[in-house]
Amino acid sequence: MIGRLGRALEATGTVLVLLVVWHFVAASGAFSDFLLPSPEAVAARIIDDALSGDVFASLARTVVTALTGFAAAGLVGAALGIGMARVRLVRWFFDPLVSIGYPMPKIAFLPVFLLWIGPNFASQVTIVAFSAVFPVAVATRAGAEGVERTLLWSARSLGTSAGQLLWQIVLPAVVPQMLTGLQVALPVALITTIVAEMLTGGDGIGGAMLGAMRFADSPGVFAGIIVIAATGFVLIRTMEVIRRRMLRWHAEAAS
Amino acid sequence: MTSSALISFDRVGHSYRSNAGVLVPALADVSLDIAQGEFVALLGPSGCGKSTLLYLLGGFVPIRDGEIRVAGKPVTGPGRDRGVVFQSFALFPWKTVRQNVRYGLERMSLPRAEQEARTARLIDMVHLNGFEDHFPLQLSGGMRQRVAIARTLAVDPAILLMDEPFGALDAQTREIMHEELLAIMARRPMTTVFVTHDVREAVYLADRVAVMSARPGHIKEVVTIDLPGRTEPGVQKTAAFGAYVERLWGLVKNEAVQAAAGR
Numbered sequence: 001m002i003g004r005l006g007r008a009l010e011a012t013g014t015v016l017v018l019l020v021v022w023h024f025v026a027a028s029g030a031f032s033d034f035l036l037p038s039p040e041a042v043a044a045r046i047i048d049d050a051l052s053g054d055v056f057a058s059l060a061r062t063v064v065t066a067l068t069g070f071a072a073a074g075l076v077g078a079a080l081g082i083g084m085a086r087v088r089l090v091r092w093f094f095d096p097l098v099s100i101g102y103p104m105p106k107i108a109f110l111p112v113f114l115l116w117i118g119p120n121f122a123s124q125v126t127i128v129a130f131s132a133v134f135p136v137a138v139a140t141r142a143g144a145e146g147v148e149r150t151l152l153w154s155a156r157s158l159g160t161s162a163g164q165l166l167w168q169i170v171l172p173a174v175v176p177q178m179l180t181g182l183q184v185a186l187p188v189a190l191i192t193t194i195v196a197e198m199l200t201g202g203d204g205i206g207g208a209m210l211g212a213m214r215f216a217d218s219p220g221v222f223a224g225i226i227v228i229a230a231t232g233f234v235l236i237r238t239m240e241v242i243r244r245r246m247l248r249w250h251a252e253a254a255s
Numbered sequence: 256m257t258s259s260a261l262i263s264f265d266r267v268g269h270s271y272r273s274n275a276g277v278l279v280p281a282l283a284d285v286s287l288d289i290a291q292g293e294f295v296a297l298l299g300p301s302g303c304g305k306s307t308l309l310y311l312l313g314g315f316v317p318i319r320d321g322e323i324r325v326a327g328k329p330v331t332g333p334g335r336d337r338g339v340v341f342q343s344f345a346l347f348p349w350k351t352v353r354q355n356v357r358y359g360l361e362r363m364s365l366p367r368a369e370q371e372a373r374t375a376r377l378i379d380m381v382h383l384n385g386f387e388d389h390f391p392l393q394l395s396g397g398m399r400q401r402v403a404i405a406r407t408l409a410v411d412p413a414i415l416l417m418d419e420p421f422g423a424l425d426a427q428t429r430e431i432m433h434e435e436l437l438a439i440m441a442r443r444p445m446t447t448v449f450v451t452h453d454v455r456e457a458v459y460l461a462d463r464v465a466v467m468s469a470r471p472g473h474i475k476e477v478v479t480i481d482l483p484g485r486t487e488p489g490v491q492k493t494a495a496f497g498a499y500v501e502r503l504w505g506l507v508k509n510e511a512v513q514a515a516a517g518r
Contacts, residue, residue, distance in 0.1 A: 150345035153315045154403075156333035158359035158410055172349045249349045249390040 037219040045219040046226060054208075055227060062193055062204035063231065065121065069128025070182075070189040077133045077185070078178055081140025082170060098137055106131040107195055119200040124193065131192040132185035139181025143174035176250055179243050186239055190232050205231075260288035261326060261446050262312065262414065268320035268471070269307055280471035281307050285321070287465055287474060294440070294447040296461035298454065298503065300510045304472025305450045309416050312448060313339050325414065335359070338412030342419040344399040346391040352378065352402050353387040359410035377405040380439065397428035401435075408443070415447045421456070433459055437486050454507060458482075458499045459491060466503060468510045476506055 009016075019039050025031070026038040033041070049055035083090035084098070110127050117123035147170055155169045156162070197206025205228050212220025269282040282304040289295050297305040310316040312323055314333040323330045325337065346355050356377050360370040378387060381401035391399050400420060407415065421429040433456065440447070451457050457464045461480055468475045480499055482490060490496055 150341040154345040159362035
């Protein structure tokens with residue numbers, strides 16, 4: 001009983017300490033309510049927004065944008081990574097592009113997509129996918145290049161045609177590293193979604209936070225931060241669970 | 256060059272390009288005939304090209320110099336007639352023991368029931384009953400290699416290629432695997448080409464041992480092993496066994512010393 005309470009305290013301790021400090025700093029009057037609203041005021045705002053349904057509408061919009069872009073990045077990145085590992089022409093063309101694009105701040109392309117597509121869902125998904133595709137492509141490529149040749153040879157001598165190798169051997173063998181790439185890409189997708197929403201407006205959490213700022217509604221701004229932090233935490237934990245399920249065969253799951 | 260040979264290496268050579276871009280000869284002028292049902296060991300120090308020779312026979316590496324014929328037909332690529340077992344096991348780690356063994360059967364047009372029956376029979380043959388739903392990483396090295404052997408035998412190859420198959424196992428497990436391999440061979444004879452650098456292993460398992468020397472690899476001498484009662488316990492302690500080991504070790508030693516000195 002005490003053990004379980006202890007573990008719960010250990011896991012949430014940092015957050016609790018932060019909340020307590022926040023409470024006392026806000027209550028001390030060192031900052032105005034406008035600069036630093038109390039945690040109680042922020043919590044009340046979140047509950048209000050939750051009861052009225054507003055927070056779920058913004059959140060749904062943000063999550064749908066992030067996950068749509070993330071899914072597109074996953075598909076394109078996996079295909080690109082495997083293509084770069086196995087097809088000389090694809091490697092020749094995309095290798096320099098990926099080398100330049102990977103470390104570049106992709107958000108710089110947002111104005112371009114806004115010009116081309118307009119300030120809408122499609123341009124937000126495009127910038128999210130564009131930002132998140134690189135880690136997936138790079139990790140998948142490394143995985144596909146690392147597939148042991150004896151695995152491919154064994155499959156061939158067991159009657160697998162050269163054309164079937166991709167689906168039968170390369171794709172399943174590449175899953176662990178592809179998942180690693182996706183785990184890097186997921187927070188990138190969330191960050192890009194929020195930034196894109198802040199820059200283009202709209203109904204998402206990012207847009208709502210910007211709106212709250214314009215109306216000098218600081219509890220609204222802080223409420224947005226907390227909601228998006230919690231959402232990111234849940235999404236990343238979900239991803240970890242999916243990884244464990246998919247990699248039951250892998251060394252990391254063997255224990 | 257007898258025409259009755261199942262496998263014929265006909266003046267096979269092979270070169271690879273080094274990192275510096277220089278063409279390095281790895282094999283030169285290898286000719287060897289292997290008869291149906293024969294167990295031939297390729298013995299030599301590391302770097303003598305014995306594994307390369309096996310990969311050429313497997314069809315995994317393109318043959319550019321000379322010819323290898325199996326049942327009279329030149330090798331042009333991998334095929335189900337030549338099953339292969341690697342030192343690194345090369346199991347599909349995302350598949351269970353049962354799925355690994357069944358893999359080749361799924362690629363033949365066999366009824367599902369027949370696939371299941373053959374898979375079960377092979378798992379039984381390599382004593383892995385009860386481990387059907389384990390993943391390879393949950394098994395010991397010896398068990399993994401048993402899965403690999405069962406997976407290869409499932410598709411009923413005429414020829415078995417083994418690339419230092421027990422090299423990654425500890426000494427006791429290796430002994431057990433040797434006995435099991437001979438037991439499997441007694442039940443289901445197969446033409447086998449077995450790459451090793453272990454002299455005792457070669458003498459214990461092979462009908463003939465082709466001793467290879469390095470740079471470029473070629474066959475130095477072929478020794479026929481005539482050990483009556485090979486499967487009897489204690490054969491490794493007999494004088495005949497010791498004499499073969501001594502003789503082969505003499506042939507290999509010089510090469511090994513030179514290879515180790517990095518000539």
